[in-house]
Amino acid sequence: MSHTNIKLYGTDWCSDCKRSKKFLGEQRIHYQYINIEENMEGQAYVRELQKGGLTIPTIVFEDGSVLIEPSNAELAARLGLETKAKCDFYDLITVGGGPTALTTAIYAARDGYDVLVIERSGLGGQAGITERLDNYPGFPEGVTGAEFAERIIEQAKRYGVELLSAQNVVKVGNDLDAHFVKAESGNMYRSNAVLIATGSTYKRLGVPGEDDFIGAGIHFCATCDGPFYKGREVAVVGGGNSAVEEAAFLTRFSPKVTILARGSELQANKIAIEKAMTSPQIEVRFLCFHRTLAQQPAFQRYCQTGCPGLHYDRHRLPDEH
Numbered sequence: 001m002s003h004t005n006i007k008l009y010g011t012d013w014c015s016d017c018k019r020s021k022k023f024l025g026e027q028r029i030h031y032q033y034i035n036i037e038e039n040m041e042g043q044a045y046v047r048e049l050q051k052g053g054l055t056i057p058t059i060v061f062e063d064g065s066v067l068i069e070p071s072n073a074e075l076a077a078r079l080g081l082e083t084k085a086k087c088d089f090y091d092l093i094t095v096g097g098g099p100t101a102l103t104t105a106i107y108a109a110r111d112g113y114d115v116l117v118i119e120r121s122g123l124g125g126q127a128g129i130t131e132r133l134d135n136y137p138g139f140p141e142g143v144t145g146a147e148f149a150e151r152i153i154e155q156a157k158r159y160g161v162e163l164l165s166a167q168n169v170v171k172v173g174n175d176l177d178a179h180f181v182k183a184e185s186g187n188m189y190r191s192n193a194v195l196i197a198t199g200s201t202y203k204r205l206g207v208p209g210e211d212d213f214i215g216a217g218i219h220f221c222a223t224c225d226g227p228f229y230k231g232r233e234v235a236v237v238g239g240g241n242s243a244v245e246e247a248a249f250l251t252r253f254s255p256k257v258t259i260l261a262r263g264s265e266l267q268a269n270k271i272a273i274e275k276a277m278t279s280p281q282i283e284v285r286f287l288c289f290h291r292t293l294a295q296q297p298a299f300q301r302y303c304q305t306g307c308p309g310l311h312y313d314r315h316r317l318p319d320e321h
């Protein structure tokens, strides 16, 4: 189901607004956010809808219908997402709906197995929320994460894979000579086999503004996304092996890589440290902490850090508007 004109009225400090925005983002559903503290017309409209009330988030859909402070389940139902499977028993159930699960599902379904994919947020996994995949064979021009995800989803559907999203799996086990998978909604499904493909999670800085830049300025994989920053300065947060090795890798593209380490020394192995400290392209700053990531009016983004004197500017990606 495609949605073209959804308006979310809320404020920046409202946690339910953040949750709803995150949910819509994960489902790759476009919406317009109206901050009712800044937009008085928007505020008046919410008051009018609620006969003087001002409960947020207030979400207005293209057909004029309204949800006030909805749960994720209510949002999923309103968006027409499949949240309950058609059968109770499958040959294979995957927990997670990222590329690993979807690829497995396609192969299994192609061999004639009944497959159910259960995803807690949006189908496509981390690849689906990535701005651009540039290293995938068969896509010489690169492909946006959203398009990549849509393509795998379409392929899975073509083979009859059943797909559920917005369904958090809370329990997996065995009974009645089969495996079972239980979703947070209480729905329980059984199968001959279960694939747990829940991916990995990256450690975050946990600073305000961070979420807005993931995949568009903040990345977790230098091999995947480093080439986007050819000729540009980049910063790597961390002081362990991964950070130092990723920094060394980034010098292939970037004229200057600044390592922002929290401690007073690097924690990587000796060889990696030596390489970093002797590279003319790498600068290491110690005792850094991270305060904010914000967007300036001119679309220039900056990361204000606690490193004395350091104000790291990042300019737009080549294909950003």
Ligand SMILES: Cc1cc2nc3c(=O)[nH]c(=O)nc-3n(C[C@H](O)[C@H](O)[C@H](O)COP(=O)(O)OP(=O)(O)OC[C@H]3O[C@@H](n4cnc5c(N)ncnc54)[C@H](O)[C@@H]3O)c2cc1C
Binding pocket: 095, 096, 097, 098, 099, 100, 101, 118, 119, 120, 121, 122, 124, 125, 126, 127, 128, 129, 130, 131, 132, 133, 134, 135, 136, 167, 168, 169, 170, 197, 198, 199, 200, 214, 215, 218, 219, 220, 221, 224, 225
């Ligand atoms: C910003 C960014 C940029 C990237 N760029 C590239 C790139 O350019 N090229 C490239 O090859 N790779 C890239 N990657 C890596 C790529 O996205 C991952 O390798 C890939 O998504 C891994 O697939 P996966 O299915 O194993 O895991 P994931 O994509 O992590 O999928 C796991 C899924 O399981 C779901 N899940 C977790 N727990 C539960 C539960 N209890 N119940 C139900 N569902 C659950 C999660 O919501 C998630 O959707 C990038 C990653 C990120 C974050």
